[in-house]
Amino acid sequence: MSSRYYTVNDFFKEKFNEKIYKVSLDAGMSCPNRDGTISVGGCIFCSDSGSGEFAGDNKISITKQIDEQLIFMQKKTKEGKVIAYFQNFTNTYGDVKYLKKVFLEALSHERVVGIAIATRPDCLEEPILELLSEINKDYFLWLELGLQTTDDNVAKYINRGYPFSTYLEATKNLKLRNIKFVTHIIVGLPKATKNDSLITAKEAVEAGTWGIKIHLLYVVKNTYLEELLLEKEFKLLTLEEYVEICSDIIKNIPKNITIHRLTGDGEKSTLVGPIWSLNKLNVLNSIEKELKKNNSYQGELLEKNI
Ligand code: SF4
Numbered sequence: 001m002s003s004r005y006y007t008v009n010d011f012f013k014e015k016f017n018e019k020i021y022k023v024s025l026d027a028g029m030s031c032p033n034r035d036g037t038i039s040v041g042g043c044i045f046c047s048d049s050g051s052g053e054f055a056g057d058n059k060i061s062i063t064k065q066i067d068e069q070l071i072f073m074q075k076k077t078k079e080g081k082v083i084a085y086f087q088n089f090t091n092t093y094g095d096v097k098y099l100k101k102v103f104l105e106a107l108s109h110e111r112v113v114g115i116a117i118a119t120r121p122d123c124l125e126e127p128i129l130e131l132l133s134e135i136n137k138d139y140f141l142w143l144e145l146g147l148q149t150t151d152d153n154v155a156k157y158i159n160r161g162y163p164f165s166t167y168l169e170a171t172k173n174l175k176l177r178n179i180k181f182v183t184h185i186i187v188g189l190p191k192a193t194k195n196d197s198l199i200t201a202k203e204a205v206e207a208g209t210w211g212i213k214i215h216l217l218y219v220v221k222n223t224y225l226e227e228l229l230l231e232k233e234f235k236l237l238t239l240e241e242y243v244e245i246c247s248d249i250i251k252n253i254p255k256n257i258t259i260h261r262l263t264g265d266g267e268k269s270t271l272v273g274p275i276w277s278l279n280k281l282n283v284l285n286s287i288e289k290e291l292k293k294n295n296s297y298q299g300e301l302l303e304k305n306i
Contacts, residue, residue, distance in 0.1 A: 004291045005250045005298040008211060008258045015140075016113060021082045023069040023112075027102045028058035029089040032123065038161040043146075044224045045158065045186065045217060047270075058088070062105040070111060081113040083140075092119040092128045092143075100131055107139050114140030116182075121145050121170035122162040133177040142180040142210060145170065149189055149196055150203045157191045164203075171207040180210040182260055187245050188217035190225075190234035194245070201249045205257060212257055214249065216242055216264035216283075219272040226272050236274045239286060247290045255299040262287055 012020040034042040057065065066084060073082075084106035092099065106115050115135075124132075124143075135141055149155055150164045174181050183204035187197045201212055216237065219225050228234060237245075246262055262284060264277040277283065291297065 004288065004296065005259050006255060006257065008260045011258045016081060018080060019077070020113060021073060021077055021080060022085045022116070023066050023073075023082050024085045024087040025062060025065050025106065026058040026088040027062065027086055027091060029086075029091050029094055031090040031120070032093060033120070033159070033161040034089070038122075039159060041159055041224065043148075043158055043160055044190075044228070045220075047220050047223065062102050063109060066106065066109050066112065080111075082111050083114050083116050084109070084112045085116040085118070087118050090120050090123050091117045092132075093123040096127045096131055099128065103131075103135060107135070114142075116142050116144055118144040118146070120162065121147070121167040124170045124173060129173055129177060132174075132179055136177065136179050142182055143174065144182045144184060144213065146184045147200065147204065148184060148186040149192060150200045151192065151196055154189055154192045154196065158189055168207060171209070175208045181208075182211035182213055182258070183207075183209040184213045184215060185249075186215045186217050187242060188237040190228060197245050198248050198252060201253055205253055210258060211260050212249070212253065213260040214246055214262050216274070216277050218264040218266040218274060218277050220266065221270045221272055229272065239274070239276045239283065242283070243286045243290050246287050247296065250287075250291065250298050251296050251301045253298060254302060257298070259298075 009019065012018070031042065031046075032038045034040060034046070057068075060068070062084075066082070070082070086102070086106075103115055103117070106112055117132075132141065132143070145167065146160075147164075147167050148158065148160060150167075152163050155163065171181060183200075185197050185200045185204070189196065197214070201214075204212060219229050219236065229236070250259070263280045266277055268278055271278065
């Protein structure tokens with residue numbers, strides 16, 4: 001754990017007084033960017049599992065998925081509490097009654113202290129906002145919004161399927177209801193400028209984000225992104241470039257913003273690159289080293305700009 005930035009684990013320790021793990025669930029959702037409502041191709045980095053490689057099996061119940069993952073996690077924790085993370089595809093896209101059922105089922109599990117829901121900002125209509133608001137009154141909840149970039153040209157190129165203004169509208173609605181949200185940012189997107197991720201992080205803070213999840217763009221086999229890479233449409237980032245961008249983001253965001261991730265999550269068997277991303281510990285250590293070099297920390301540059 002770093003003393004130079006505020007991780008979500010630091011937050012958990014403060015709130016729950018213990019280390020909290022996450023169990024990733026697949027509730028059998030779809031996505032409007034894949035089912036033809038917006039497009040069929042999806043975001044160009046999306047995998048067949050809808051960005052949920054490590055989640056449970058949607059053929060079994062939510063309770064069973066949680067139980068199975070807890071067995072798998074026994075070496076790490078025997079009795080510890082967990083956050084149930086609805087990860088695959090768009091988890092506010094569907095019948096509200098069904099969504100209520102699966103969210104409450106997860107929350108009724110004795111080891112679950114809260115839920116995290118991954119979704120798109122264009123899938124937060126009034127009935128779902130009402131449901132989330134209701135849940136938020138009694139339980140610990142946050143939403144995860146896949147923004148990736150604030151640049152609408154880059155967003156079009158990656159086929160995100162909604163403009164930045166939709167994110168701003170959604171975050172306004174969430175803030176009105178005191179619902180926490182985490183913003184996903186992808187570093188190294190094709191057509192993005194070097195400052196793209198830093199600008200995106202600053203805009204997310206401005207929009208009231210509770211947390212930030214920084215992903216490295218990695219390329220998975222048999223995706224459109226792999227084709228683009230082979231056609232030399234973009235280049236993969238080096239470790240040094242990635243470390244510099246992450247450090248800049250950390251220095252430029254307020255100290256109370258929770259940092260949920262600073263690495264990519266590629267699987268060895270399907271990863272095309274960057275190969276260095278497989279050594280997550282080295283990535284984190286390199287960021288730590290970079291910050292330590294100049295005695296830097298989260299929010300440092302905001303303090304200096306006052
Ligand atoms: S919004 Fe998520 S699930 Fe849908 S296509 Fe994009 S990455 Fe995939």
